[in-house]
Amino acid sequence: xxxxxxxxxxxxxxxxxxxxxxxxxxxxxxxxxxxxxxxxxxxxxxxxxxxxxxxxxxxxxxxxxxxxxxxxxxxxxxxxxxxxxxxxxxxxxxxxxxxxxxxxxxxxxxxxxxxxxxxxxxxxxxxxxxxxxxxxxxxxxxxxxxxxxxxxxxxxxxxxxxxxxxxxxxxxxxxxxxxxxxxxxxxxxxxxxxxxxxxxxxxxxxxxxxxxxxxxxxxxxxxxxxxxxxxxxxxxxxxxxxxxxxxxxxxxxxxxxxxxxxxxxxxxxxxxxxxxxxxxxxxxxxxxxxxxxxxxxxxxxxxxxxxxxxxx
Amino acid sequence: xxxxxxxxxxxxxxxxxxxxxxxxxxxxxxxxxxxxxxxxxxxxxxxxxxxxxxxxxxxxxxxxxxxxxxxxxxxxxxxxxxxxxxxxxxxxxxxxxxxxxxxxxxxxxxxxxxxxxxxx
Numbered sequence: 001x002x003x004x005x006x007x008x009x010x011x012x013x014x015x016x017x018x019x020x021x022x023x024x025x026x027x028x029x030x031x032x033x034x035x036x037x038x039x040x041x042x043x044x045x046x047x048x049x050x051x052x053x054x055x056x057x058x059x060x061x062x063x064x065x066x067x068x069x070x071x072x073x074x075x076x077x078x079x080x081x082x083x084x085x086x087x088x089x090x091x092x093x094x095x096x097x098x099x100x101x102x103x104x105x106x107x108x109x110x111x112x113x114x115x116x117x118x119x120x121x122x123x124x125x126x127x128x129x130x131x132x133x134x135x136x137x138x139x140x141x142x143x144x145x146x147x148x149x150x151x152x153x154x155x156x157x158x159x160x161x162x163x164x165x166x167x168x169x170x171x172x173x174x175x176x177x178x179x180x181x182x183x184x185x186x187x188x189x190x191x192x193x194x195x196x197x198x199x200x201x202x203x204x205x206x207x208x209x210x211x212x213x214x215x216x217x218x219x220x221x222x223x224x225x226x227x228x229x230x231x232x233x234x235x236x237x238x239x240x241x242x243x244x245x246x247x248x249x250x251x252x253x254x255x256x257x258x259x260x261x262x263x264x265x266x267x268x269x270x271x272x273x274x275x276x277x278x279x280x281x282x283x284x285x286x287x288x289x290x291x292x293x294x295x296x297x298x299x300x301x302x303x304x305x306x307x308x309x310x311x312x
Numbered sequence: 313x314x315x316x317x318x319x320x321x322x323x324x325x326x327x328x329x330x331x332x333x334x335x336x337x338x339x340x341x342x343x344x345x346x347x348x349x350x351x352x353x354x355x356x357x358x359x360x361x362x363x364x365x366x367x368x369x370x371x372x373x374x375x376x377x378x379x380x381x382x383x384x385x386x387x388x389x390x391x392x393x394x395x396x397x398x399x400x401x402x403x404x405x406x407x408x409x410x411x412x413x414x415x416x417x418x419x420x421x422x423x424x425x426x427x428x429x430x431x432x
Contacts, residue, residue: 066380066399102382102398128419132382132396174388174416175424216358217422274357275420277380 053090058241059261062111063101068264068277076114079262083118093120096241097127097206103139127206128169155191166205168220178207178220189229200235208240210256213269348374355383360425369432372406388414
């Protein structure tokens with residue numbers, strides 16, 4: 001597979017790379033700029049020794065069993081299998097939400113059991129599917145909320161990089177999109193205030209922090225305020241999930257990127273009757289996910305985070 | 313049902329026929345599931361349909377989620393709020409006061425609808 005990539009992308013290599021439904025992106029921090037390669041490439045040859053790497057997985061939807069993917073736990077397991085197979089372990093994993101389908105204890109249990117196999121620290125943030133219990137998020141926070149603020153936001157430092165985990169899936173307003181809320185925004189401002197502008201920042205949240213497609217709610221109403229606090233930093237990488245496809249954009253020093261799901265694809269914004277799961281005969285699920293990978297830059301060259309829709 | 317039929321018997325023949333027909337159709341549905349007796353709003357492709365529904369006071373409206381993704385039905389003023397509705401699950405609410413009730417899905421807040429309740 002690495003041969004296919006080193007000689008440029010061809011159709012066979014492209015399809016081979018996407019021959020599994022579970023997808024993830026390996027992020028490499030080098031000189032404060034995040035670059036990503038596909039998991040398969042990372043498996044074939046690990047990222048350069050400089051800096052460090054971490055992994056983003058998203059939208060595992062454990063418990064989902066509808067036609068678009070009759071067994072989301074299985075594809076999540078497949079994704080984790082890819083992580084286990086990596087010759088050089090990333091430092092940790094971030095999961096950008098929608099761990100479960102319906103916030104059921106069994107789903108959380110299953111998801112934890114699957115990701116635990118990777119043997120890595122996992123940083124979670126909730127998606128809207130993780131806050132559906134009667135306690136409106138209690139099930140998630142009981143498991144992952146230790147040491148976090150509010151609905152589960154927090155920050156941490158790792159080898160010179162400041163990571164900020166935001167929650168934009170609670171207290172949503174009618175007619176609106178994702179929301180951070182004033183309390184979290186005030187916390188963010190304080191969290192960033194003392195840091196020098198040279199600190200590389202990685203922000204992760206479930207729903208995109210820029211408006212990908214407003215009609216389907218693919219954005220965050222008060223993201224502009226959060227981005228205002230981030231503007232002065234030289235390198236900011238924003239990693240999101242929710243839309244089950246890769247979309248990138250660069251705005252000033254801020255690079256935005258959404259990850260694929262390990263469960264099922266969703267249509268490109270506005271293409272199709274709704275943002276619901278894309279239904280395909282089981283045999284075509286991988287091929288459909290493969291479509292979105294075409295724009296993923298193969299090989300080890302850092303990808304430029306450009307404003308283009310990568311799903312096709 | 314029997315009370316209804318008894319009442320129907322005391323009315324004109326035409327009316328009683330209407331009630332009898334109603335009884336015949338309704339009976340098997342009732343046996344199978346708690347069929348909504350009033351109007352329904354279908355949740356399909358992340359859309360409430362109809363987006364605006366007009367009813368009279370005392371009407372019970374039932375929402376049915378026909379998507380592969382869970383949704384909720386939450387009044388903007390919090391006067392009613394469903395639990396999370398997985399595929400094919402329902403939520404019913406009886407409107408006892410006239411007014412205009414805007415509501416949305418708290419998971420996908422771009423999904424909005426309203427129920428206009430007129431005096432009986």
